[in-house]
Amino acid sequence: MKIQILSLVVILFTVGCSKESAPPHQEQPAPSLKMATVKTQIEKPFNPKNPADSIGIIHNQALTFIYRKLSRKDDFSSDMKQKFVGEFFKIRYGGDPLKSLLQRHKQNQQIKNLEIKELTEKLGCSRALAKNINEIFLAAKEMKSPADYSVFKKKILIVEDDILSGKIKISRTEADQLLHFTSIYRHSMFFWMEAISKSPGKSDAEFLRKFIRAILGAGADAYGAVASLITYVSFRYVLEDAALDSAMMLWAFDS
Numbered sequence: 083m084k085i086q087i088l089s090l091v092v093i094l095f096t097v098g099c100s101k102e103s104a105p106p107h108q109e110q111p112a113p114s115l116k117m118a119t120v121k122t123q124i125e126k127p128f129n130p131k132n133p134a135d136s137i138g139i140i141h142n143q144a145l146t147f148i149y150r151k152l153s154r155k156d157d158f159s160s161d162m163k164q165k166f167v168g169e170f171f172k173i174r175y176g177g178d179p180l181k182s183l184l185q186r187h188k189q190n191q192q193i194k195n196l197e198i199k200e201l202t203e204k205l206g207c208s209r210a211l212a213k214n215i216n217e218i219f220l221a222a223k224e225m226k227s228p229a230d231y232s233v234f235k236k237k238i239l240i241v242e243d244d245i246l247s248g249k250i251k252i253s254r255t256e257a258d259q260l261l262h263f264t265s266i267y268r269h270s271m272f273f274w275m276e277a278i279s280k281s282p283g284k285s286d287a288e289f290l291r292k293f294i295r296a297i298l299g300a301g302a303d304a305y306g307a308v309a310s311l312i313t314y315v316s317f318r319y320v321l322e323d324a325a326l327d328s329a330m331m332l333w334a335f336d337s
Contacts, residue, residue, distance in 0.1 A: 122279040125232045127272035132242050134261040137321060138269030141303070144170045144325040145273050149332055163329045171322050183322045190309050190323070198305065205312040211256045214241055215308060218267060222301060227293065228275040238268045259311045263304065266324050270303040281336045292335070299331035
């Protein structure tokens with residue numbers, strides 16, 4: 083995924099940012115990260131109003147399964163991550179999904195070099211769908227610590243309420259795609275923020291490193307979900323593709 087997310091997150095933490103590189107409310111020096119390194123209770127990710135909430139729940143079950151397997155093996159290599167992604171979905175759905183999953187992963191590498199705005203344009207999303215996807219990615223970039231998850235979640239819940247009430251004017255297919263996307267991103271961000279809140283690190287620098295990697299992990303998840311939702315019909319593919327993209331970002335959180 084583009085390094086744009088990393089750059090913006092670093093900007094949010096940088097003291098003395100230039101006026102051109104930071105929005106007006108970020109012109110003042112960033113506060114100390116010492117409070118951010120304190121363990122934080124993260125709000126739960128669930129939204130029973132979203133009929134696609136189960137896809138986010140399954141997604142986090144996959145990440146938890148993969149992380150535990152990697153931790154027991156003490157091996158966070160790409161091959162092991164791919165193996166355990168395939169193992170989880172084989173147990174859940176049967177068959178051997180890894181070969182086709184890796185083929186899709188390879189095919190999607192070209193479009194995954196695009197920024198999210200370019201991706202939604204390339205995939206032919208309607209303006210309303212693209213606008214909401216882009217705004218949710220922006221909300222993620224505005225996070226400064228795991229404690230900000232509640233604000234991020236609230237923004238997604240508003241979008242989901244607007245979809246279900248018909249306030250967002252999109253087709254039924256795109257409404258379904260958007261609800262699946264928001265479910266995955268909402269749950270994925272919780273997974274990553276909870277992991278960081280439980281092991282924030284012993285220094286500000288260590289926390290910053292972990293937090294940036296967590297934001298990138300959740301972003302990889304969401305990016306994979308968008309690419310798969312628009313390209314394929316199967317929501318199982320969406321789960322597998324997003325899980326693989328996110329699993330590739332996993333590391334030993336307590337290290």
